[in-house]
Amino acid sequence: MQENAVLGVDISKQKFDACLLIGSKERHKVFRNDQEGFEKLVAWCNGHGAEHIHLCLEATGCYSEDIVNFMYDLGHNVSVINPAQIKAFGKSELLRNKTDKSDAAMIARFYIANKPNLWKPASREVRRLRDLYRCLQALKDDKLQQMNRLENKNVDSRCKKATLEVIATIKREIAALEKEIDEHVNNHSHLKNMVENIKTVKGVGHLTAVAVIAEMPSVYNFDNARQFTAFAGLNPGHYQSGSSVSKKSRICKIGSERIRKALYMPAIVVKNTNSYFQKFCQRLASRGKRPKVIIVALMRKLMHIFFGILKKNQPFNGSLVK
Missing domain, CATH: 1.10.287 (Helix Hairpins)
Structure with missing residues (x-):
């Protein structure tokens, strides 16, 4: 039994390239992206002595959902990686060629180098x-x-x-x-409870609460609110070098565009109608922050609050807003 068998997969609509990495030895094969292909993949891995596999692949939406659920249900470990991380890793290796085969191998090496978190399916x-x-x-x-x-x-x-x-x-x-x-x-009572708790933030409507539950992974997949917010791409990105280069901070946008879209208008409503956030907005305005910057900061603040609401399974507590 090979405990260190890593399977890097570069997946597309019709097929996927697999790289089985055991120690320093790479093995490559192409499979169809369907149930039969998944079964042949497992048989191929087992044939090389890999009984327990750690699958690592990029988040590619619907193309990757079936294989990750299939491997997870069989008891294998799965890591689903932000494509931006894989791209940056490839640049760090100074790769000059890009093929599906080389990408699968690179994804396997990414796991060895970074040990990403395990993926857990939504209910x-x-x-x-x-x-x-x-x-x-x-x-x-x-x-x-x-x-x-x-x-x-x-x-x-x-x-x-x-x-x-x-x-x-x-x-x-x-x-x-x-x-x-x-x-x-x-x-579903647990869904209803989560939605109703989020809606206790005045200005956040029913569909916004649904969006947070539907588009965000469970809060138990994150160690803190900052990680939760980063998934939405709302954490600030700073660019500074030496004493002479300092660009304006912007949100990184490496995350869920759907969540950012769902939060923008509610953040405007919260800014205009929710008294608990008035001091926060006024403080930013006094520092010369532009209205749109304040809205984005408020979106980030709301994500932190949603994390606390969902983690503690409690309604909004306005006294905790700073």
Whole structure:
């Protein structure tokens, strides 16, 4: 039994390249990205004496979900890595060639060098909530796109009629999905409790609370609120070198764009209506911070608060806001 068997995988829609790294010896093979391919992968690893495997791959959305769930269910360790980390690691190795095969090997070496955290799957009910929420947001984007078409006053009447019919259909589906999201949350008491606790922050609505639950991993995957906030890409990034180079700090944006999008408008509402955050905003304004910078800082503050709410399973406590 090889306890140190590392499996680096570079995955795409139809297939994936695998690099099995045992000690210093690399073995490569290509498999189909489906159930049969996963089974052949495990048999191939076992054939090389690797019974317990640590799978390491980039976060690639739907393309990687099936394999990570398959390997996790078999009892193997899994690490899902931010692609930006893999890219930076490749640069540190001064790699000149980029192929699927070389990427799989690089991902395996990344694990050896960095020992990333283990991946844990979201519960079935959270995964369904995430799917419903993402579908809802996609339809809202589609509706906006179609409505923008109507801005053209010279559009042909037949085209205008078709666009209006599409918009009406999308609106019906949006209403149906919002109802289904509400029913799903109400049918699972722990989801309902989390959503209701987050909504105790005045200015944070139902869908924003749903977004936090659906798009963020469990708080128990993080050691502290800073790590939780970093997942959303809201931690500040500083650039300073010596005494003469000092650029403006910006959020790093290496994280969930969906969460940042979901929090922007609620942060504006919180700034304008929630008295608990007035001193925080006024303090930033007195330092000369621009309005948009204050909004982003408030988004970061809200993520810290959400972490505390979910970790302690308690409603919002305004007295703790500094």
